[in-house]
């Protein structure tokens with residue numbers, strides 16, 4: 001049976017045994033402790049909902065993982081270990097707070113659920129929707145950069161690797177929602193927009209595995225960028241402890257570190273590569289490496305051109321087998337590319353030429369093909385320019 005819905009959201013075929021749990025607004029979860037009010041988003045392995053916590057009279061995010069995926073317990077344990085530190089500790093301030101986890105039985109199986117703080121729109125969403133796909137003001141960019149470096153340093157000191165760092169996984173911190181009425185909360189995050197699910201022949205949906213309607217992710221129409229409360233790193237679904245690395249990572253291709261492309265076991269050094277890509281995209285408003293229709297071959301060629309590094313010897317055999325032509329460098333090198341992209345005469349240019357030089361130098365030290373040659377977060381935090389930045393948070 002084929003089902004259709006006019007909303008362009010999570011794929012309907014994933015509402016099947018092993019897949020997503022069919023959630024409807026006003027559903028009560030965990031013995032009625034939580035009431036679902038709005039959808040926050042969805043990913044390859046979960047749908048995420050804003051819910052009222054009837055005990056604490058506050059609002060939380062509940063990530064309901066597909067029933068075939070059992071990684072959320074690990075995600076919860078990592079998050080809890082990271083955020084159990086008092087909130088004043090530098091580094092932990094910029095990590096999503098987590099409150100608990102539970103399991104949910106449904107027509108598609110048993111789903112693990114993680115309860116965490118409700119965050120606002122992602123940095124990518126704000127750039128797209130508020131700044132017309134351009135770039136954030138330089139002051140925010142620098143503050144976010146400092147917060148992310150502090151957080152990564154905090155995580156790496158605790159032997160935790162994020163594994164999926166990019167601007168879609170950075171979300172703006174919301175003001176406190178405790179004590180707000182449901183109507184006030186919804187006026188803030190946005191009223192739910194729903195699209196009915198029908199059978200392809202127009203008949204009503206008859207399967208219990210499939211929701212009767214899908215919900216668009218919250219649009220946060222009244223989200224004020226100022227006063228700026230900082231951003232937090234979310235989505236710890238790929239995170240791991242350095243002593244228990246996975247065999248690979250599912251980081252989006254355009255920010256995937258070269259060692260993952262060449263099949264090496266991930267280490268904390270993957271986050272340093274991703275940080276270099278993230279800083280470039282934050283500053284410029286556009287990803288460093290092509291994100292559309294890219295392939296590992298195109299990507300590695302761009303990495304060689306941009307970094308002007310030699311490919312480590314141990315990867316050269318596999319590179320020969322995937323590259324059709326020689327890897328000669330004919331594109332712009334990193335600093336040249338950063339200058340060209342930042343001072344393009346079309347977008348906001350409120351960082352100075354000397355700041356762009358410093359940022360280019362730091363990105364260059366992170367984007368080393370040989371993972372062990374990358375600048376560490378401890379070294380970044382000793383950099384005088386980084387030290388002079390303020391990471392705003394509440």
Ligand SMILES: Nc1ncnc2c1ncn2[C@@H]1O[C@H](COP(=O)(O)OP(=O)(O)OP(=O)(O)O)[C@@H](O)[C@H]1O
Pocket residue numbers: 040041042043044045046047048061063096116117118119120122168171234235236237
């Ligand atoms: N705590 C939160 N507050 C607000 N929105 C959230 C929160 N957690 C997740 N979201 C939203 O839900 C989306 C999906 O969450 P997340 O990326 O954690 O899911 P995922 O299944 O691990 O995704 P993928 O595996 O595809 O990366 C996010 O992009 C974000 O828009």
